[in-house]
Amino acid sequence: MSDGLHPAVVSAQPSQRDEKNPDAPLFEGEYQDRLEKILSRYPFKRAALLPVLNMAQQVRGWISPDTIKRVAEILELSPAYVRSVASFYTMFQLRPAGKYLIQVCTGIGCDLCGAEDVVEGLLKATGTRIGETSADGKYTVVEVECLAGCGFPTMVQINDRMYENVKAEDVEGLLKELD
């Protein structure tokens, strides 16, 4: 095995990394191996769609039209089907995001404890508006629903890292820590 991942957990690798390479080859080398392991865990190919899209996003940083085509071929589905499934789920990025995808929870628990100020602080510090990528390609700030950490408000997720108890005054330090 070229890739040390156990087959039981190959379908569950976080997909947002700091390094994004939109033209990287899909399903080659280590990722060919992973694909086979994923397929071995389901009774039919279509069931592997979410894990395979997730892996493709890990490789390329987003789900491009080309990725959709390739995934459809591999799983013997139509590109239209793959697109309709991918667009149902918020974690599949159908547009490229900045190097750091910053997701701020504005669910009820965090909203009661000042999430709005955290969002405002992040937008100001990154010079962006919600969903836009900053001019230097570094930051995309989005609002998301409850991140299942409502007792530790505000919850912020940056790529594949979670931050608890973020207050408006922590924003500067948080962004500095990224680089």
Added chain:
Amino acid sequence: MAYPHAHPREVRLLSKYFGDEDAIGIEGWAERGGYVALEKALEMGPDEVTEVVKESGLRGRGGAGFPAGLKWSFMPKDGKRPNYLACNADESEPGTFKDREIMRWTPHQMIEGIIICSYAIRAQHAYIYIRGEMVDVVRVVNDAVVEAYRKGYLGENILGSGYDLELTVHLGAGAYIAGEETGLLSSLEGRRAEPKVKPPFPAQRGAFGMPTTVNNVETLAAVPHIVENGADWYRQWGTEKSPGTKLFSCCGHLQRPGNYEVSLDFNLKELVYDLCGGPPEGRQLRAVIPGGSSVPLMTVDEIDCDVSYEGIEAAGSLQGSGGLIAIDDSACLLRSIRKMVDFYAHESCGQCTNCREGTVWLANILRRIERGDGREEDLPLLLDVGANMAGRTICPLSDSAAVPVVSGIQKFEEEFVAHIKDGTCTAVR
């Protein structure tokens, strides 16, 4: 790090090792008595295990409270088709963060429960459908699953018993509706997470068209304790209809937010004021939502009840997922209700017209009232839209979306009226 705010009045059965770094890995877990229940279960017959869980009265902790042992007993025993278990780790009900803590601190507690349940329902493959956003927790769970394979608790011929089980961690991709059990199964099959009409129930036709049991993380985490110590032991806590202990995730305006595990006959008011310390200094609580955003709001006068399923129901709400949200007098209640409705509008899968359109209508009317542009006829209109959303759709998300609005108007009408009549808010800033 000690787990924040552990309280002497808790009964820490599932949460005993929260905050204990050494309990996360399999060696530390074994030192704390882990996997003893599995050995015991494998010496019993599958139906005997189901019987113990049935007698314990354990009810589903994912929101609906369905008796777990009874659910398991619906699974076919003839072995004609493969049976599956899906562990629902998609926790995304606003206000709920208990499963995340179980997985983060005691992943093996859940895995042991999964193996025992799979054995009882004769499944040879189980899936953990875990919420994709929980990146840090996913890593912990993955490591624990690999450890369990290496120790021989998973895979072929588990502990020499002749029983085989594969366990696969499957990552969700961001959809609240994937937490609803038929939505979860659609998603596991590589589809949009669209719920399906029941019947057929998952025990008849579930994952990949095969008989499937879906259970919540907390439900499964309770199983090893019950199998190891017996049904009577578990029944020493709680009430006749709600035996055992339960985790309540408490958030919002509280001095000590966090997870608290209490006996199911514990008093709700004491949970809020004693364990969580009540609202911040100088403020008054106005509303408590005891079971995630899908259950009715309660006034502070209503919360002197026990936290059992039947206790909270008699007091005018539901236990739901145990996600308690406290709202004090500094918040605009209308905004909080609108935030909850916005959530459902965003998460509706769109299959049913009443849900797809009703959620957006409610959100738009609420936004108008919040802005100060409300009209007198908006209250009956909200109630009317709400009534049309309940009980007429494929899944209960539609009902859930109307709940905060309808209960809000019933119990806090003055808040709506102040906005509509005077363009003011009753919040104390």
